[in-house]
Amino acid sequence: MTATATQRRSSEEQASGTSAWRRRVTSEPAARVTFYITAFLIWVGLAAMFVRVPGPAAVTASLVKEFSRGEVFSNFADTFYRFAVGVFLSVVVGLAIGVIMGMSGLARAFFESPVLVGLSIPAIIWAFLTVMWFGFGDTSPIVTTFLTAVPFVIINVAQGVQGVSRDLRDMSSSYGVPLGRRVKDLILPAVAGYVLAGVRFAVIIGWNGVLLAEWFGGSGGAGFRARYWYDANQFAGFAAWVILFVIVIVVLDQLLFERAARRAFRWRDAGH
């Protein structure tokens, strides 16, 4: 019988055995870029096949025109103000209720149903309701953003708090650590991942909310401007705004949340 030996390759050997271009092509950034290229090619293909799908050239031309008219920055400033206030409120309220829900069975029993109801109501319904309640202006988009986002923050934070290590809670009790310090040093860092996930959801879903509220009841803002082009039957102008919506969310996610996650979990990467 012939003996066969299985040799394990070290990371250095693996690195030296793979050419630089191959490592780059099979990297995670390359996968992301591949998606964007594929999506772009599909868009070009669809535009070539259907008259009512504006191609990249028409959309870019509309975008340039919107920029030159000064519509982009002023409308986005309105939208961002409403969006930021709504998300900020949803994070503050969501954190407070989520922590209380996670720590108290009584609070959980009280808040569980309204949170589930909140989760089940889509942003478009809130948009309709708030326009009916508050009319046109800043209030409708702010409240829509808040009501759409807050249940996601609450449910994530509450789950995180419930999952805080029993051992660490017992340690804190046995040393008589005051509640405020426990929340700051034990509970909030322990639920940081859940909070980040909740806020991430809140931002994405809140962005939907604010745009929808502006679409139906805005007197300005990015959603309102998209509706303007839609009503004018100008699909290139409409698509230009959709592209901007997507870019905003992608940039926010990459700049804000990727960095926040890296900072919040730097202790986890500190190995031996």
Add this chain to the structure above:
Amino acid sequence: MAVLTVKDLYKTFGAGTPRANRVLDNISFDVRGQTFVSIVGPSGCGKSTLLNIISGVETHTSGQISVTSDDGKPARMGYVFQDPRLLPWRSVRKNMLYVQDQADDETNRRVDKYLDMVGLGKHGDFWPGQLSGGMQQRVGIARAFAVEPDLLIMDEPFSHLDAITARALREQLQDIWSQSKKTVVFVTHDVVEAVELSDRIIVLQPGGKIFEDITIDLPRPRRQTDPAVATLQAEVLARLERMKGMAPQVSAAP
């Protein structure tokens, strides 16, 4: 000096239900002053439950339990657990400060002093995840001493460590204790460890009753290899053999 008094203590999990499980049965003892007491017994005899009740993490079913300090203030307790129980997202120093009443200069000096005593004076800014298991446990010990407790409670603090690290930490614990002279209640299932460290050994038997209360009258510092310690260990083990149904686990002397 702290006085711990435990009188007619009972603990039943699920009391009043068909699944009621009595784990402590009429426990009475007291510990006074600069004494190192070990509570020994097989797994499931209620040692850790007793410690949790003393520290206030668990409530007892009936009986009395009190810890008093000399100065009339509420007794301060330090706790060393089986595992280090450090906040992984806080540095070693911040973990030590987390359990302190204040964060003034005096507290910082005390934290530094005990980190030095466990040989981790230069690791204050490390994350717990950057330390070995033994080093993390040393942080846990330093944290407990740094609150300058009236009563120090230790729950099998070396049971998760390898024999060599455990021996080194036992010796370090003896050194620190001989300087600070705290009242210590130490739980272990290891009779050899108990004899090496203690002035007194309280043996719990299955069912949660006290089987025996043994005084260890040997000079310090002690090492497991000292002939007098070894002789007494054999004697205590022989006495424990009489406890029917109990099979005390004895670690091999490293």
